[in-house]
Amino acid sequence: MVGEKNSSAGTVGEIGEKELIRRIAGWLGPVNPPSPEGIGDDCAVFLAAEGSPQLVTVDPVIEGCHFDSSVAPEAVGAKLLKRNISDVAAMGGLPRRAVLSLALSGDTRLDWLRRFFDGLGKVAGRYGVSIVGGDVARKEGPFSAYLTLIGEAAGTRVLTRRGGKIGDWLLVTGTLGGSRAGHHFEFTPRVEEGVWLAAHAGVRSMIDLSDGLAKDLPTLLPPGAQAELEWDELPLSAVLAGTVRDREDGWRHALTDGEDYELLFVLDESHRPQDLIRDWTRRFSCPLTLIGKIVAAPAGEPDAPPIRLPASCPGLVLGSAYEHFRR
Amino acid sequence: MVGEKNSSAGTVGEIGEKELIRRIAGWLGPVNPPSPEGIGDDCAVFLAAEGSPQLVTVDPVIEGCHFDSSVAPEAVGAKLLKRNISDVAAMGGLPRRAVLSLALSGDTRLDWLRRFFDGLGKVAGRYGVSIVGGDVARKEGPFSAYLTLIGEAAGTRVLTRRGGKIGDWLLVTGTLGGSRAGHHFEFTPRVEEGVWLAAHAGVRSMIDLSDGLAKDLPTLLPPGAQAELEWDELPLSAVLAGTVRDREDGWRHALTDGEDYELLFVLDESHRPQDLIRDWTRRFSCPLTLIGKIVAAPAGEPDAPPIRLPASCPGLVLGSAYEHFRR
Numbered sequence: 001m002v003g004e005k006n007s008s009a010g011t012v013g014e015i016g017e018k019e020l021i022r023r024i025a026g027w028l029g030p031v032n033p034p035s036p037e038g039i040g041d042d043c044a045v046f047l048a049a050e051g052s053p054q055l056v057t058v059d060p061v062i063e064g065c066h067f068d069s070s071v072a073p074e075a076v077g078a079k080l081l082k083r084n085i086s087d088v089a090a091m092g093g094l095p096r097r098a099v100l101s102l103a104l105s106g107d108t109r110l111d112w113l114r115r116f117f118d119g120l121g122k123v124a125g126r127y128g129v130s131i132v133g134g135d136v137a138r139k140e141g142p143f144s145a146y147l148t149l150i151g152e153a154a155g156t157r158v159l160t161r162r163g164g165k166i167g168d169w170l171l172v173t174g175t176l177g178g179s180r181a182g183h184h185f186e187f188t189p190r191v192e193e194g195v196w197l198a199a200h201a202g203v204r205s206m207i208d209l210s211d212g213l214a215k216d217l218p219t220l221l222p223p224g225a226q227a228e229l230e231w232d233e234l235p236l237s238a239v240l241a242g243t244v245r246d247r248e249d250g251w252r253h254a255l256t257d258g259e260d261y262e263l264l265f266v267l268d269e270s271h272r273p274q275d276l277i278r279d280w281t282r283r284f285s286c287p288l289t290l291i292g293k294i295v296a297a298p299a300g301e302p303d304a305p306p307i308r309l310p311a312s313c314p315g316l317v318l319g320s321a322y323e324h325f326r327r
Numbered sequence: 328m329v330g331e332k333n334s335s336a337g338t339v340g341e342i343g344e345k346e347l348i349r350r351i352a353g354w355l356g357p358v359n360p361p362s363p364e365g366i367g368d369d370c371a372v373f374l375a376a377e378g379s380p381q382l383v384t385v386d387p388v389i390e391g392c393h394f395d396s397s398v399a400p401e402a403v404g405a406k407l408l409k410r411n412i413s414d415v416a417a418m419g420g421l422p423r424r425a426v427l428s429l430a431l432s433g434d435t436r437l438d439w440l441r442r443f444f445d446g447l448g449k450v451a452g453r454y455g456v457s458i459v460g461g462d463v464a465r466k467e468g469p470f471s472a473y474l475t476l477i478g479e480a481a482g483t484r485v486l487t488r489r490g491g492k493i494g495d496w497l498l499v500t501g502t503l504g505g506s507r508a509g510h511h512f513e514f515t516p517r518v519e520e521g522v523w524l525a526a527h528a529g530v531r532s533m534i535d536l537s538d539g540l541a542k543d544l545p546t547l548l549p550p551g552a553q554a555e556l557e558w559d560e561l562p563l564s565a566v567l568a569g570t571v572r573d574r575e576d577g578w579r580h581a582l583t584d585g586e587d588y589e590l591l592f593v594l595d596e597s598h599r600p601q602d603l604i605r606d607w608t609r610r611f612s613c614p615l616t617l618i619g620k621i622v623a624a625p626a627g628e629p630d631a632p633p634i635r636l637p638a639s640c641p642g643l644v645l646g647s648a649y650e651h652f653r654r
Contacts, residue, residue, distance in 0.1 A: 036487040042417040042535060043382035043478065045485050048375030055370035058426045058462050058475060065430075065466050090369040099385045101473045103392075135385050139392050141468050146428045148385060148475035151370065158372050160363040208369060 012113070013106025017136055023110070024136075027117035031124040032131050044132030046097060053158050055151040057087040063142035073112045074119030075185040080147050081123045083210070085189040086261040088151035090208035091158045092198020094191065095127050095151045100134035103144040116145075127191060154195040159265070163204035164220045167269035170227060170292045171276070174262040176213060177253035178237035184259035193284055194263055202271035209262050214255040218306035220266055221294060229292035231310045248313050255307075255316075266294065339440070340433025344463055350437070351463075354444035358451035359458050371459030373424060380485050382478040384414040390469035400439045401446030402512040407474050408450045410537070412516040413588040415478035417535035418485045419525020421518065422454050422478045427461035430471040443472075454518060481522040486592070490531035491547045494596035497554060497619045498603070501589040503540060504580035505564030511586035520611055521590055529598035536589050541582040545633035547593055548621060556619035558637045575640050582634075582643075593621065 009015045015023070025032050025039050032038045036045045048054060061067060061080040081098065088095045100120075104113075124131055129149070173190050190208075197203045209216050217227055234254050236244075244250040267273055273290040280288040297304045309316050336342045342350070352359050352366050359365045363372045375381060388394060388407040408425065415422045427447075431440075451458055456476070500517050517535075524530045536543050544554055563577050564587075571577040594600055600617040607615045624631045636643050 035489075036418075036485070041487050042414040043384040043420065043485075045418070045487075046381050046383070047378070048381050050377045051374070054373050054375050056373070056424070056426055056475070056477065057370040057460065058428045058473070060428055060430065060462065060464055060473075062430060062464055062466050065464060087369040091363075091372070093370065097383070099383055099475055101385045101387055101475075103387065103389060103471065133384065135387065137387055137389055137392060139389050139469070139471075142466070144430065144466075144471065146385070146387075146473040148383070148426055148428075150383065150477070158363070158370075160368050160372075162362075 010110055011106060012104050012108040012110065015110070020136060023114070024117060027114050028121050028124070028131050031121050031129065038130065038132050039134065044097070044099065046132065048152075053153040055088050055091055055093045055153070055158065056148065057084055058146060058148040059083045059087070060144055060146040062144045071185065073115035077116040077119030078123045079185050080145055081120050081129065081149070082187065082189050083261065084147050084149035085123070085127055085129070085191060086208045086210070088149060089189050089191045089194035090206055090263060091160065092154060092194045092206070093151040093158060094154050094195065095129045095149055097130045097132045097150045098124070099132060099148050101137070101146045102134065103137045103139040105140045106138065108143060127189070153198070155199050157198055159198050159203060159206040161205050161207050161219050164222055164225070164266035164294055165204070165269070166222065166225050166294050166296050168204060168294045169267040169269060169271075169273045169290060170217070170220075170229075170264065170294065171267055171273060172209070172235065172262055172264045172289055172291050174260070174286045175235045175237040176209070176260050176262065177250065177257045178239040179257045179259035183237065183239060187259070187261040189261060190263045190286070193286070196283065197263065197265055200276070202268045202276065204266045204268055206263055206265035209260040209264055210258060212256045212258040212260070213264070214307065217264060220264065221306055224297055225294050226297040226304060227292055227307045228295045229307060229310075230290070233289060233291055235287055235289045248316060251310070251313070251316060269293075337437055338433060339431050339435040339437065342437070347463060350441070351444060354441050355448045355451070355458050358448050358456065365457065365459050366461065371424070371426065373459065375479075380480040382415050382418055382420045382480070382485065383475065384411055385473060385475040386410045386414070387471055387473040389471045398512065400442035401449075404443040404446030405450045406512050407472055408447050408456065408476070409514065409516050410588065411474050411476035412450070412454055412456070412518060413535040413537070415476060416516050416518045416521035417533055417590060418487065419481060419521045419533070420478040420485060421481050421522065422456045422476055424457045424459045424477045425451070426459060426475050428464070428473045429461065430464045430466040432467045433465060435470060454516070480525070482526050484525055486525050486530060486533040488532055488534050488546050491549055491552070491593035491621055492531070492596070493549065493552050493621050493623050495531060495621045496594040496596065496598075496600045496617060497544070497547075497556075497591065497621065498594055498600060499536070499562065499589055499591045499616055499618050501587070501613045502562045502564040503536070503587050503589065504577065504584045505566040506584045506586035510564065510566060514586070514588040516588060517590045517613070520613070523610065524590065524592055527603070529595045529603065531593045531595055533590055533592035536587040536591055537585060539583045539585040539587075540591070541634065544591060547591065548633055551624050552621050553624040553631060554619055554634045555622045556634060556637075557617070560616060560618055562614055562616045575643060578637070578640070578643060596620075
């Protein structure tokens with residue numbers, strides 16, 4: 001950076017907190033508004049858009065948990081913001097402002113950190129997000145960054161996970177599976193798509209697929225319901241093509257890989273999915289696929305799985321979707 | 328907890344993420360509103376108070392950095408929220424909603440965590456804060472909790488750090504020093520006091536003392552200014568009485584201990600500090616003290632310290648106020 005003081009200093013420990021925060025403000029550039037709207041006071045101040053429902057979400061990236069040294073720092077910074085943006089998109093909202101809390105060891109390299117902020121800042125600029133404040137804590141051990149994102153409804157409605165009814169249709173954007181092939185750094189949060197869906201009266205509820213269809217789909221089901229999927233219609237990611245052993249293996253990836261960051265939503269049964277898909281295709285380049293419907297769970301089977309297993313493959317395991325902590 | 332499933336399970340690793348989040352919602356009780364206003368959807372949803380400036384701040388507690396095993400878990404949870412509330416108080420705001428992001432190892436004990444949430448929840452209830460969402464990440468190593476607090480201005484004005492002028496008065500609430508004697512877990516965020524001060528037209532700017540007077544006071548000074556303190560008026564904490572060696576040692580604690588979480592503010596020179604203190608005393612039980620004023624820095628001394636040293640003690644060290652990272 002031209003004119004940077006102490007530009008020879010290579011680690012956070014060599015420059016101290018005050019200089020570090022000054023540099024972060026520089027690295028973020030225009031996505032960090034001047035104080036008190038941005039970094040530099042006790043809180044960041046903003047005026048809420050009058051009457052719009054506000055949204056708030058938080059997700060971290062932690063070294064050794066969400067990324068390792070093989071990942072470019074730009075991709076880490078970009079993912080941190082994108083995974084939060086995806087949560088806002090899943091409610092039909094627009095991302096607006098973020099605060100960032102870092103836990104760093106003194107040995108953290110400044111060039112790594114600058115590139116992390118470069119990736120974060122580019123995504124922030126692209127999606128109109130201001131980074132308005134944060135905190136830096138010193139801690140030995142892995143790098144952690146926690147981002148809280150505040151968004152707002154684009155219209156008057158936000159789409160929650162509730163509202164699905166037996167008989168309704170299930171649709172998904174994009175393709176599924178492939179996070180293990182690196183897609184979980186490359187994904188595009190479906191912001192415009194989410195806003196468009198929230199404005200569509202037939203769409204009842206929505207979620208973004210962060211943990212995998214097997215874990216996320218059941219959160220859209222009302223009590224006593226089950227999902228019946230059109231297994232052969234599941235839109236598998238092209239990156240799976242060369243790696244899956246057979247059809248069942250492809251389904252398993254689609255169900256349990258996680259981190260697809262596609263939108264899964266419920267369409268009121270009185271609407272025709274074909275009409276929605278036709279309107280969608282005129283507007284968006286990413287695919288939209290009808291993958292099944294919500295049906296009544298079989299009577300007298302309290303332990304029926306939330307997703308009805310394919311007749312051709314009754315032994316397909318659904319329980320392995322990503323569950324933190326379990327040993 | 329009565330009726331708790333798997334109540335014999337003692338660690339986070341034994342119950343998994345889903346059950347953990349269910350328990351956290353239970354531990355938080357009424358300060359966690361039902362989804363989508365609270366925990367359970369992609370984002371928490373809220374309607375902003377129309378027209379009020381909104382405030383957002385984030386601060387963590389990290390094991391080994393902000394607390395160790397000698398500290399009761401209730402005190403850790405309480406401190407996490409209180410230090411964020413203090414930032415909102417420092418702008419004259421009211422705390423409203425928080426999201427919480429935890430990084431836990433599978434070995435984290437559930438009884439420790441329940442007590443952490445008990446402390447957090449009690450403070451939330453006392454200050455009217457809703458815990459509206461969050462995230463749980465699995466990570467080996469120390470326990471970390473990051474809280475983002477959203478507040479709003481009580482009136483139309485928020486007090487930033489800017490606005491102080493040469494000639495203005497400097498006042499501080501409560502007493503200083505003593506964080507090393509445990510005060511940094513016992514403090515009371517000055518919310519009502521901050522709101523009252525923000526409504527007072529003579530108060531120009533304000534900060535909460537988290538890093539110590541030596542580091543925080545300079546952020547209230549305009550360019551070319553210096554603080555001239557009434558050294559013998561500094562309100563030293565009673566807990567210092569038995570421990571300080573002499574007057575200078577007391578000042579050093581007041582300047583550099585940090586974590587007092589008292590409010591330091593600038594009063595327009597055209598207002599009489601005695602009048603403000605008289606009105607204050609009728610309303611609040613904590614002390615309010617005039618500690619000095621903003622003066623012009625000596626001409627031709629670009630390296631003059633931001634706080635003028637006492638004539639009796641020109642060697643008093645101001646530079647040791649808490650600076651993260653520096654080796």
